[in-house]
Every structure is written in C-alpha cells, then in structure tokens.
Amino acid sequence: MKSLRTLAVAAAGLFAVSGPVHAATEITFWHAMGGQLGETVNTIAKEFNASQSDVVLTPVYKGSYEETMTAGIAAFRAGEAPNIIQIFDAGAATIINAKGAVKPVAGLLNEFGAKFNAEDYIAGVRYFYADNDGQMIGMPFNSSTPVLYYNKAALEKAGVQAPKTWEEFEVAAPKLKAAGFVPLSQSHTPWILSENFHSRHNLQMADDANGFDGVATEIMYDNPDMIMMFTKLKSWLDDGLYGYYGTKWGDNQKPFIDEEVAMWLGSSGSFGGLKASAKFDFGTTYLPYWKSVVSEGQRTFIGGAALFAMSGKTDAEYKATAQFFEYLTKPETQYFWHRETGYVPITEAAYELAKSDGYYTANPDAEVGIQQLSLDGGEWTKGYRLGYYVQIRDVMQREYDKIFSGATSVPDAFKAIKEDSDKLLERFAKTVN
Amino acid sequence: MKRQQFQHPYLPYLLVAPQLAIILVFFVWPAAQAVYQSFRLEDPLMGIGEFVWFDNYASVFDDRQYVVSFVFTIVFSTLVAVSSMTIALLLAVKADGILHGESAYKVLLTWVYAVAPAVAGIVGTFLFTRNLGPLYNLLVSTGWTFNPQVNVFDASFTVILVSVWKQVSVNFIYFLAGLQSIPVAVREAAKIDCKSEFRRFWTITLPLLAPTGFFVLVINVTYAFFDTFGVIDTMTRGAPAGGTSTLVYKVYQDGFLGLDLGGSSAQSVILMILVLVLTAVQFRFLERKIQY
Numbered sequence: 001m002k003s004l005r006t007l008a009v010a011a012a013g014l015f016a017v018s019g020p021v022h023a024a025t026e027i028t029f030w031h032a033m034g035g036q037l038g039e040t041v042n043t044i045a046k047e048f049n050a051s052q053s054d055v056v057l058t059p060v061y062k063g064s065y066e067e068t069m070t071a072g073i074a075a076f077r078a079g080e081a082p083n084i085i086q087i088f089d090a091g092a093a094t095i096i097n098a099k100g101a102v103k104p105v106a107g108l109l110n111e112f113g114a115k116f117n118a119e120d121y122i123a124g125v126r127y128f129y130a131d132n133d134g135q136m137i138g139m140p141f142n143s144s145t146p147v148l149y150y151n152k153a154a155l156e157k158a159g160v161q162a163p164k165t166w167e168e169f170e171v172a173a174p175k176l177k178a179a180g181f182v183p184l185s186q187s188h189t190p191w192i193l194s195e196n197f198h199s200r201h202n203l204q205m206a207d208d209a210n211g212f213d214g215v216a217t218e219i220m221y222d223n224p225d226m227i228m229m230f231t232k233l234k235s236w237l238d239d240g241l242y243g244y245y246g247t248k249w250g251d252n253q254k255p256f257i258d259e260e261v262a263m264w265l266g267s268s269g270s271f272g273g274l275k276a277s278a279k280f281d282f283g284t285t286y287l288p289y290w291k292s293v294v295s296e297g298q299r300t301f302i303g304g305a306a307l308f309a310m311s312g313k314t315d316a317e318y319k320a321t322a323q324f325f326e327y328l329t330k331p332e333t334q335y336f337w338h339r340e341t342g343y344v345p346i347t348e349a350a351y352e353l354a355k356s357d358g359y360y361t362a363n364p365d366a367e368v369g370i371q372q373l374s375l376d377g378g379e380w381t382k383g384y385r386l387g388y389y390v391q392i393r394d395v396m397q398r399e400y401d402k403i404f405s406g407a408t409s410v411p412d413a414f415k416a417i418k419e420d421s422d423k424l425l426e427r428f429a430k431t432v433n
Numbered sequence: 434m435k436r437q438q439f440q441h442p443y444l445p446y447l448l449v450a451p452q453l454a455i456i457l458v459f460f461v462w463p464a465a466q467a468v469y470q471s472f473r474l475e476d477p478l479m480g481i482g483e484f485v486w487f488d489n490y491a492s493v494f495d496d497r498q499y500v501v502s503f504v505f506t507i508v509f510s511t512l513v514a515v516s517s518m519t520i521a522l523l524l525a526v527k528a529d530g531i532l533h534g535e536s537a538y539k540v541l542l543t544w545v546y547a548v549a550p551a552v553a554g555i556v557g558t559f560l561f562t563r564n565l566g567p568l569y570n571l572l573v574s575t576g577w578t579f580n581p582q583v584n585v586f587d588a589s590f591t592v593i594l595v596s597v598w599k600q601v602s603v604n605f606i607y608f609l610a611g612l613q614s615i616p617v618a619v620r621e622a623a624k625i626d627c628k629s630e631f632r633r634f635w636t637i638t639l640p641l642l643a644p645t646g647f648f649v650l651v652i653n654v655t656y657a658f659f660d661t662f663g664v665i666d667t668m669t670r671g672a673p674a675g676g677t678s679t680l681v682y683k684v685y686q687d688g689f690l691g692l693d694l695g696g697s698s699a700q701s702v703i704l705m706i707l708v709l710v711l712t713a714v715q716f717r718f719l720e721r722k723i724q725y
Contacts, residue, residue: 066689066690069692070689070690070692073477073478073692076478077477077478077480091692094476094477094478094692095478097476098476098477098478098479098481099479099481100479101478101479244583245563245582245583246582246583246672246673247582247670247672247673248582248670248672251563251582254563258564388691388692388693390690390691390692391686391687391691391693394671394675394686394691395498397672398498398674398675399674401583401672401673401674401675401676402674404583405583405584405585405673405674407585407674416497420496420497420498423492423495423496424693427474427492427693427695427696430474430482430483430485431474431475431476431481431482431695432476
C-alpha cells in the first residue's frame, strides 16, 4: 500500500509542476480547394497552428464547390457543421438568406477578435459577401476577376494592340482573322459576359438592388445592352471573329493555349496555369467594355468563394475562428496566398506589401486583376445576391448555347432567360421567411 | 392441392425480416421523405419554409428544360436499350457458334463489364476530344462537321455510343448464358427440320431466349434511366443547351447542385412513378407472351 501512496503523491507532484493542462480549441475548416490550391491551404493551416498554441485548425477538402456546400448543409442539419465553410459566389445567397445559419464575419470579429473595419479591404471585394450596411457576412477567400489574355506574337503579326474596348476589338478582329487566328474565345459566359458585363458597365442586374436590399424576384438580363452584346457575339461568330468551343471552362481555354485563338477571356486566377501550359509569351489586360454604353469601364465583380463561420458553436470556438480569420487577413498570409495561387489579395495592406516587395515589377500581369477590382465603381458594382443562382446560370448557359448554335435568336434567348430566372427567383423567395 | 405451411407461425416473418428491413430503410423511408419534401418549399439549411401542396409539381411541368430532359430521356433510353441489346444478341449468337478459342472471345467481349460508367465516360471524353481524340478525328475525316461541345445531336451521339458500348457486355453475358441453356436436342431437331439458319433462329432460338430477353430488357431500361448518370456527368454534364440532361441528371442538378430540395424531390417522385409504370407495362404486356 505504501508504494501505491508514494506513486499517487508523485503523480500529484507531477501535475503540480506541469500546471493545469492547457487544452487547445479544435476547429474544422471545410474547403473546395483541390490539387495545388489544397496544398497551399494546408500550408496556411499548418503555419497558423504553429504560430500559436490556443487553436488547432483542421482543413478538410470536401470536393467541388457544390459538393462542399451540400456536405456542409447536410452536416449543419445533423448538428455536425464545421466551424468554417467555403461557399462559392453562386451559392452565397442560399447561405446568407438562411437566417441564423451563419455568424456574420464582421460581428464575429467585433465580438471575439479585432474590430472589423470595411475600409481595410480592397474596394472590389469589400461588398460582395456583405450586407447592405457594408458589414461582411462572409470573408472573401479566393477571389479572382475576369481579364483578357492575349498572345503577344499573334497580335504583333496582325499589327494590332490588345483592345481596351469592344469598339477597338471590332477594328482589330478582322486583322487577326487575316493573320490566321480566331480573334477571341472566352470561358464561362454567365460569369464573364453576363454578371461582369453588368458590373463593367455599371448596369443593374436584378431588382431589390441586385438582391442586396431584400429577396430579388426579377432578373434584368434582358436589357438592350446585353441583347446588343450577344447580337454582336453571334455576328462575330458567323464572321469567324469569335470562337465558341463549348460550355466547359477548358473547352474555350484550350484553343488559346494551342495558338488557334489570339485572345481569351478568362480569370485572373488562370494566370499560373496558363504560364505553365502556354508555350508562347502572353499579356494580360482588362475586360473590354463598350464605349457606347459607359464612358469609362467600371470595376468588375469578384468570382471565387468566401469563408463563412457556421452558427451554433461555443464561444471558445468562435474565438478560435476569429483568430484564424485575423491570421488569414494578415498582409503576409494574403501575399503568400496571392503569390502561390494567383488569387487577388483581399486587403489594402497586403496589396501594398506586394507592391513594396517588387512583386509586380517582376510580374506585371499579376497586378491586372487587382487593378481592375480597384477601378472606380458605381451603384451596381458591389455584387449581386440571387437565389437559386446555380440554376439561373444553367438557364443562361443553356440559352447561350442555343444562340451560338443558331437554335434560337438573341431576343428569344433573353426572353427565356428572363422568364425562367424569374420563376426560380420567385420560388426561392418562398423559401426565405 | 394441399397448401404448404410452416409449422411455426412466426418463422416466415422472421426469415423475411432482414430483407424487409433493408427495403424499409433504403427504399420506403427515403421515398416517403421525397414525397413529403416534394410538397414543401424550404431553405436547405434551416428547413424553414412552407407547405405548398402541388406547386413544386406544377413548376416542374412548367419548366421548359424539364420537357427537353423528358424527351431526351425517352429517346436516349430507347436507343441505348435497343442498340445495346441488338448488338449483344448478335455477338452472343456468333460467339455461341464458335468452336475454337471460344473463351478468348468471351473474355474479350465481357471485358467492358468491369468498367464503371464514370470511367467509360472519361474514356469517351478522351476519344472525342477536339483535335486530339481518335474518334473525333475519324468522324471529322468523314466530312462530318462533328462538334459535340456545341451541337446537341453530336453530343447525344457521343453519350449514346458510350452508354451502349458499356452495356453491350452485360447483355452479352446474359444472352450467351440464355443461348447455352437451350437444350442441344432441341437445336439438333430443328436443324434436321429446317435448313435456313435465319428461320431456325427466328422460330426456335428467339422464343426460347425470350425469358432472358425480357429480363435483359428490364435491366436495360433501368440502366438507361439511372446508371448512365456517370456517363453524362463525366462527358457532357447535360450540355450543350441542356440537350443531354436525362431526368436523373436533372434531379441531381436541381437538388444536389442547385439545392432546390422541393423541386428535385417532385422530379424524383415523378421519375419513380414513371419507372414503376414502365416496369408494370413491361410485365403486364410483354411477360404474358413469354413461355418459361
């Protein structure tokens, strides 16, 4: 018995020395970043965990954007939601309109971390996932914007400059065609030539202030400027001045990489991949705009995804989540993310850091996206928040396919887009109380 | 006739219980959920929403894309089932007649059975890749302005071709087994009576193969309706212009990708009824004509 008592005393002594066991708060982060992007997320998580001892963050890759969202929703309904979930632009309305499902980032930071200040963020990303008072609900994570890539040798051969406006494109395109190229292709028509068309020209997309003031029930895609744009695209296609290679992103990027197409509208985030696959020198510039519609092209929307803090967690977990968001928005973290992935930095401080570090002197193309997002903005450049938007994009893609294959006329296509989208919006409004 | 009865009154129930439990958990319960969900419009997270009666069904039939998917599914399923069964039957009859090296033929013909639909789709995507795929180049060299990324007909052609290719081997196995179960005595008697091989096939072999054929038809319709999902998802994702989206794929697009739980539940209930009716029709009208 004596030996047992000694052991107990010794054990007690040991605990006294080590003090109360310090338990770190564990939080989970579900994301949709596969491949190289996933590696970068893991690096950030690892460095965050190493930088402090209060929180252990576990990133989990859940598949595509849609798969991540569906998995998160199923988990939420089962009371097993992750602390942080990455939700893409088209899904944002669903999670934001589900009142009480997420803890707004601005409130979370104010309550558990540093004070939230909207001015810290780049103008172009500040509002997209925010409420109408500018209070951020989701933290922009991977943000990119559409830009124009051009094959320098092809443009030189044709003796033209990269077009700033569509009017300039109309002049340059026949020369590029004569030089043996299809002048232009573009990926993701709903994102680039629909949503961002509205932002670039400061046009309204939907009622209720693009869905920011309430639940939008009316789409405004059937406006004369859009109809003009697509009438032009169709006639360019017929004249061999524009190439349409399918609905998938890669269908239209590939002919540019293969040097069939001289210019390609893609994402600022495509830069890294293009650098690796294109065997020619290419340049980057802004998304063209119509001088006839707007005197000066406005800033574009961001695409990509944001991080949301799911509700129903303990204060300790909220605190840990806030701590991670603070780490994520640090200039060094953002600069690292920007450099590794090509996504734009989301804070002014990070942008300044990249500039002062001379990153853009060495890589001028990497700055185009963020410059475009920092252009002047108007009433309709904040973003959009539309329900069942995944389906609305499908409707647009379907009708655009029909326009380009000649199965329907441009006005009829936009009439169908309007009708089908309004039905979807109306149904969505019924799910929001 | 004396009815056979178990001695113990509970034993039969106990014996079928596991099977019933599986049906209950994996079919009846989710199906009931789908029916309930189809009468509601709710947000996917909080589950707040309203009971809308048949509104979801009304919107489904009001959706022009649903009509397109419906027609495509019927055409697609018919072509896939008919073509894959015809080709498989032809191959089975020929393989059945082979005397030398028959196992080599059989192995090669059943090989594809091991390929999952999604994998078949990826192989198909590669074969039809613009400028690179061998089948793309072959079709273009015939003068066809083949463009499955933009042209609905061409896209439908590719998914049908891959779906048929994938299914031929399954049908082949059943048809071959069916042919080999036809008694040799019957065949030999037929040979003595009739010289024409085609007539022998038509009047003797085919009727004797009918039970197998009926079974294969039922599984082919189910395959074309449901299992081709993987092919569509990896090859076209319903594009271009929503022209290759089957009803199952549309349920997935609206429910899983678009998170419209009410609308997609209504679609799956309609689909369930459709397949039930189709199967009932097959049993009611076709099975009667078959002699087992």
